[in-house]
Amino acid sequence: MRATRPLEQALRLTGSRPTAGPTPTYICLSCRARAAPPSSHRQLHTTVPRAADVPLYQRLKESLFGTKESVAAAKSREEKQAQRFTDLAERPRTSTDADDNEVARPLETKTDKHGRRYEIADIVDPAARSDYVQATTWQGLETVGSVEWVKKRADTGDVYAGFAPPDRSARLRGAQWEMLLRHVVVEAVVLRKAGRSAEQICWPREGSDSWSLTRGALLEYSSVGGLVATFSEAGAEKRLRNAIPKKLPEVQATQTPEDSGDQLREAIALAPPERPGNATPAWMAMPLQDPGLKLAIIKRILQITGRRLPDPVISKSPTLAHLYHALLAKPKPKRLAQTPQLKRLNINIPNATVHAGRQTPIHKDKEVGRWKVIENELINRGLPVTGSRYQGARIGVY
Amino acid sequence: MPLQALRTVAKPQNGVGAFILQCKRLDFHYCDWAGSSKGMNAFLTKTLPAFAARNPGIELHVSPRPGRHPVLRGAYINGCHKAICVRNMQPAEILDKVQLLKAGSGEKLRRERRPVKSANESVRGVWSPFHGGGYKV
Numbered sequence: 001m002r003a004t005r006p007l008e009q010a011l012r013l014t015g016s017r018p019t020a021g022p023t024p025t026y027i028c029l030s031c032r033a034r035a036a037p038p039s040s041h042r043q044l045h046t047t048v049p050r051a052a053d054v055p056l057y058q059r060l061k062e063s064l065f066g067t068k069e070s071v072a073a074a075k076s077r078e079e080k081q082a083q084r085f086t087d088l089a090e091r092p093r094t095s096t097d098a099d100d101n102e103v104a105r106p107l108e109t110k111t112d113k114h115g116r117r118y119e120i121a122d123i124v125d126p127a128a129r130s131d132y133v134q135a136t137t138w139q140g141l142e143t144v145g146s147v148e149w150v151k152k153r154a155d156t157g158d159v160y161a162g163f164a165p166p167d168r169s170a171r172l173r174g175a176q177w178e179m180l181l182r183h184v185v186v187e188a189v190v191l192r193k194a195g196r197s198a199e200q201i202c203w204p205r206e207g208s209d210s211w212s213l214t215r216g217a218l219l220e221y222s223s224v225g226g227l228v229a230t231f232s233e234a235g236a237e238k239r240l241r242n243a244i245p246k247k248l249p250e251v252q253a254t255q256t257p258e259d260s261g262d263q264l265r266e267a268i269a270l271a272p273p274e275r276p277g278n279a280t281p282a283w284m285a286m287p288l289q290d291p292g293l294k295l296a297i298i299k300r301i302l303q304i305t306g307r308r309l310p311d312p313v314i315s316k317s318p319t320l321a322h323l324y325h326a327l328l329a330k331p332k333p334k335r336l337a338q339t340p341q342l343k344r345l346n347i348n349i350p351n352a353t354v355h356a357g358r359q360t361p362i363h364k365d366k367e368v369g370r371w372k373v374i375e376n377e378l379i380n381r382g383l384p385v386t387g388s389r390y391q392g393a394r395i396g397v398y
Numbered sequence: 399m400p401l402q403a404l405r406t407v408a409k410p411q412n413g414v415g416a417f418i419l420q421c422k423r424l425d426f427h428y429c430d431w432a433g434s435s436k437g438m439n440a441f442l443t444k445t446l447p448a449f450a451a452r453n454p455g456i457e458l459h460v461s462p463r464p465g466r467h468p469v470l471r472g473a474y475i476n477g478c479h480k481a482i483c484v485r486n487m488q489p490a491e492i493l494d495k496v497q498l499l500k501a502g503s504g505e506k507l508r509r510e511r512r513p514v515k516s517a518n519e520s521v522r523g524v525w526s527p528f529h530g531g532g533y534k535v
Binding site for chain 1: 428430439442443444446447450451453454455456457458459460461462463464
């Protein structure tokens with residue numbers, strides 16, 4: 001209780017006398033309690049100090065009818081609002097533009113404390129405007145505050161555009177994946193030989209014959225020299241290098257689905273026949289220790305096919321062969337009914353039936369042929385066939 | 399005149415001449431998402447095909463029930479149904495339950511109070527106070 005110290009000092013000063021004995025330093029509890037800050041007061045006061053001077057009837061009157069100050073403030077607010085309405089009504093409805101043409105006056109806008117701009121609606125006096133017809137229903141009027149209104153005003157920022165094309169890789173087989181991987185790797189090897197970054201193979205390019213050029217290349221891998229691409233046609237390597245852009249364009253256009261589809265068609269055209277077993281060509285033994293090269297290959301495959309590999313699969317693929325097998329693997333079915341075991345059960349065993357969706361009582365009625373009778377009767381009587389006709393009911397869904 | 403034997407009609411009993419399996423249909427309900435359906439999902443992919451091939455007389459239906467525990471449901475000739483929830487069970491345990499449903503008759507489970515149940519009449523006759531040595535007060 002720091003406030004007791006000045007209190008003690010004050011008491012000491014007032015009570016000090018030359019002939020008095022030792023200065024009394026004792027302070028009683030009530031003085032200490034009064035000197036303490038209000039937050040530490042432990043005594044229960046039955047009367048609020050501020051209300052002690054105001055009689056009960058006056059406090060009741062003020063709580064019911066308001067104090068003089070609050071009444072005066074409310075009156076002042078009403079007068080100001082009425083004055084504002086008068087000013088708005090007296091303002092001209094039209095203004096003239098630069099060519100002296102009469103145009104409708106734009107609405108007054110203000111900014112609130114959060115920085116949002118809002119318009120102040122016009123006040124129309126029906127007595128002043130003869131063409132004004134007061135609406136009797138709300139059809140066609142602007143609505144404020146509905147769910148649609150909120151959704152329309154929300155998310156007015158950036159519009160999200162997806163970066164990946166639709167996944168078209170489901171119909172590719174082994175030889176086609178090999179063809180595609182070969183094309184991407186040849187481009188990456190050619191750029192690496194020229195001292196350029198492998199990432200450039202992913203940059204947008206306009207119409208080139210790089211597919212035919214890479215088809216003519218021969219890939220050879222050795223543990224000493226790494227992966228080397230040799231071209232049978234003279235000048236093919238240079239043309240392929242020039243087809244890949246060296247600079248990223250200023251305005252990056254997103255790849256359209258048609259572009260990736262065309263590239264995929266070119267990729268899988270003239271694919272060789274399937275290899276027996278799980279054998280992979282020798283050039284797929286190339287290690288993928290360079291993360292830049294690995295990412296460039298995966299990104300280019302994503303751009304062409306839309307196929308995304310999971311991160312754990314990418315990190316556990318040390319060579320091109322691992323990547324090839326990961327691309328070849330079919331994704332796990334999301335539902336049990338789509339698994340090959342249950343599909344075989346449904347087809348091969350006559351007494352077993354596998355349903356893909358939940359079986360409802362309507363399905364059971366349909367099995368025994370009762371549903372069509374029920375449905376006809378409900379329609380004849382004008383009753384809802386499924387559920388009730390509340391707002392938002394899904395009609396025709398079983 | 400020698401004692402005439404009683405003429406009785408042969409009473410039909412399932413299994414005496416021919417056997418009719420009482421269970422006509424089994425429904426298997428599972429969930430793709432719930433963890434309690436893990437054993438059931440494994441049972442459906444691994445064990446059910448063999449069971450279905452061994453029991454061509456039982457109609458088997460497999461359908462999902464999203465967001466619910468896995469359930470086995472048997473339908474019987476007497477029109478009754480029996481359901482068993484197989485949540486968190488292993489495939490072997492689920493097979494035991496399936497065998498239980500298959501072997502059932504559909505009758506309600508009752509506690510047997512009498513030690514012997516027989517369709518035959520009493521061999522020595524039912525006691526009555528009017529026959530025998532009498533009762534002296």
